Amino acid sequence: MEAPQNTKRTKASEPTLKRLPRYLHYLQKAQDKGILTISAPVIGKELQCDPTQVVKDLATTGVKGRPRIGYNIHELIQTIESFLGYNRAxxxxxxxxxxxxxxxxxxxxxxxxxxxxxxxxxxxxxxxxxxxxxxxxxxxxxxxxxxxxxxxxxxxxxxxxxxxxxxxxxxxxxxxxxxxxxxxxxxxxxxxxxxxxxxxxxxxxxxxxxxxxxxxxxxxx
Amino acid sequence: MEAPQNTKRTKASEPTLKRLPRYLHYLQKAQDKGILTISAPVIGKELQCDPTQVVKDLATTGVKGRPRIGYNIHELIQTIESFLGYNRAxxxxxxxxxxxxxxxxxxxxxxxxxxxxxxxxxxxxxxxxxxxxxxxxxxxxxxxxxxxxxxxxxxxxxxxxxxxxxxxxxxxxxxxxxxxxxxxxxxxxxxxxxxxxxxxxxxxxxxxxxxxxxxxxxxxx
DNA sequence: TAGATTGTTAATCGATTAACAATC
DNA sequence: TAGATTGTTAATCGATTAACAATC
Structure with a gap:
């Protein structure tokens, strides 16, 4: 009945799955520096890849960003980790x-x-x-x-x-x-x-x- | 003036470059068994991949096959090795x-x-x-x-x-x-x-x- | 409001797959 | 000759890139 919380059934392509860990690595470093919010163009600049591709890749994880502001970095990290299954053992x-x-x-x-x-x-x-x-x-x-x-x-x-x-x-x-x-x-x-x-x-x-x-x-x- | 011997300037795609070593490995085993001639459908069956893709991949190396017969296995191995640069050090x-x-x-x-x-x-x-x-x-x-x-x-x-x-x-x-x-x-x-x-x-x-x-x-x- | 960024839809690009003619 | 396989050209598929509307 209700919209499912985290059940985006977008299955990611292989190239996307290879890029997500790279984003994650960078995001964790950024978070350590105390950054709270980050946008796709910033990620793209740092990792030398296309910003619109970053947006698309992030979208497959189901995370929501806000125009002009970007993504909450904590939420973004959590969502990617969960999407990739890093919290399971x-x-x-x-x-x-x-x-x-x-x-x-x-x-x-x-x-x-x-x-x-x-x-x-x-x-x-x-x-x-x-x-x-x-x-x-x-x-x-x-x-x-x-x-x-x-x-x-x-x-x-x-x-x-x-x-x-x-x-x-x-x-x-x-x-x-x-x-x-x-x-x-x-x-x-x-x-x-x-x-x-x-x-x-x-x-x-x-x-x-x-x-x-x-x-x-x-x-x- | 003359047609260059081995200078097919077809640059291979990354997927093709990843498949060629697999073909080569299989071909070397087949050659050890004494096989002299081999066709793309046979390679495809053994390696579980599409025969027309095998034909295309092999074509990028510049090797020539003969309809109905296939490729000379020795020539094929030589050409792939040369194409991939395996004979350099x-x-x-x-x-x-x-x-x-x-x-x-x-x-x-x-x-x-x-x-x-x-x-x-x-x-x-x-x-x-x-x-x-x-x-x-x-x-x-x-x-x-x-x-x-x-x-x-x-x-x-x-x-x-x-x-x-x-x-x-x-x-x-x-x-x-x-x-x-x-x-x-x-x-x-x-x-x-x-x-x-x-x-x-x-x-x-x-x-x-x-x-x-x-x-x-x-x-x- | 203005402007930057998300998110979505369309266009491009490249690789795979299919179709078919050439040929051994 | 008949039939299988190469080799090439066209169609499909999927991913990347571009365009643009929505929105904070």
């Missing part, structure tokens, strides 16, 4: 306690972004029983049982790419619903499982190609 | 030998993707003088001199985000032209400097948001 298991896995365990502040790594798994006997940043490393053969009992839905995958698919099959069989794939492998998963790929190789390719294109355009001129 | 300095930095030094095969990390830098006395995966860790105060003398143009940035900007200023002052930014910071750089951002926080946000949206759509039904 999604529990996750990390699989593969190698170099990258260890780095991810020590990575600061994931919890502030809604992700809590509650345990790590490996098959290397030397690593099992140790811990890193308060996260215990357990044997992989405990994964399935623990995932089910603790109802963990998210896995961070940092195993060697040679075993990425077989490990993935186990994750899926254990009821994992979302996989953050930090291996270069293209994972095969059932339709209901979400995969977020972060490929170092794709990123390095992009960087080098941009540099190459810059060189070419300069040599042409 | 772009030398890079890594800055920040912390957890993530160490992981990147140990990351396998960057060289196969055209990136060669030739030295690492840090300010922590305990780390300086040590090495990892054959890469020596030097004091940051040697960066500028070495970057200039070796004409290194690329930096991999894995420092704590609190010092990301000040380190970036030094990189730029040392003549670095391209920065692979693995910190969550939004770097301020002059226009001629290329930045490739790989933000763990943006990626984790995307994953959790996708999961959240899936939950919402299911609870609605």
């Amino acid at each position: 999604n529990e996750a298991f990390l699989v593969g306690a190698g170099n990258l896995g260890m780095a991810m365990m020590s990575y600061p502040d994931f919890q502030r972004f809604g992700l809590k790594i509650v345990a790590a798994f490996d098959t290397n006997r030397d690593k099992i029983g140790r811990s890193r940043s308060g996260i215990n490393i357990l044997h992989m053969n405990k994964f399935q049982d623990l995932a089910r009992r603790l109802q963990v839905r998210i896995a961070v995958l940092t195993v060697p790419h040679t075993v990425a698919q077989e490990v993935t099959d186990l994750l899926v069989a254990s009821g994992i619903e979302a996989i953050w794939n930090l291996t270069p492998s293209q994972l095969q998963v059932p339709e209901h499982v979400i995969v977020q790929n972060t490929s170092m190789y794709a990123n390095v390719t992009l960087l080098l190609k941009k540099l190459q294109e810059k060189d070419e355009s300069e040599s042409v001129q | 772009n030398e890079a300095f890594l800055v920040g030998a912390g957890n993530l930095g160490m992981a990147m030094m140990s990351y396998p095969d960057f060289q196969r993707f055209g990136l060669k990390i030739v030295a690492a830098f840090d300010t922590n006395r305990d780390k300086i003088g040590r090495s990892r995966s054959g890469i020596n860790i030097l004091h940051m105060n040697k960066f500028q001199d070495l970057a200039r003398r070796l004409q290194v143009r690329i930096a991999v940035l894995t420092v704590p985000h609190t010092v990301a900007q000040e380190v970036t200023d030094l990189l730029v002052a040392s003549g670095i032209e391209a920065i692979w930014n693995l910190t969550p910071s939004q770097l301020q750089v002059p226009e001629h400097v290329i930045v490739q951002n790989t933000s763990m926080y943006a990626n984790v946000t995307l994953l959790l948001k996708k999961l959240q949206e899936k939950d919402e759509s299911e609870s609605v039904q």
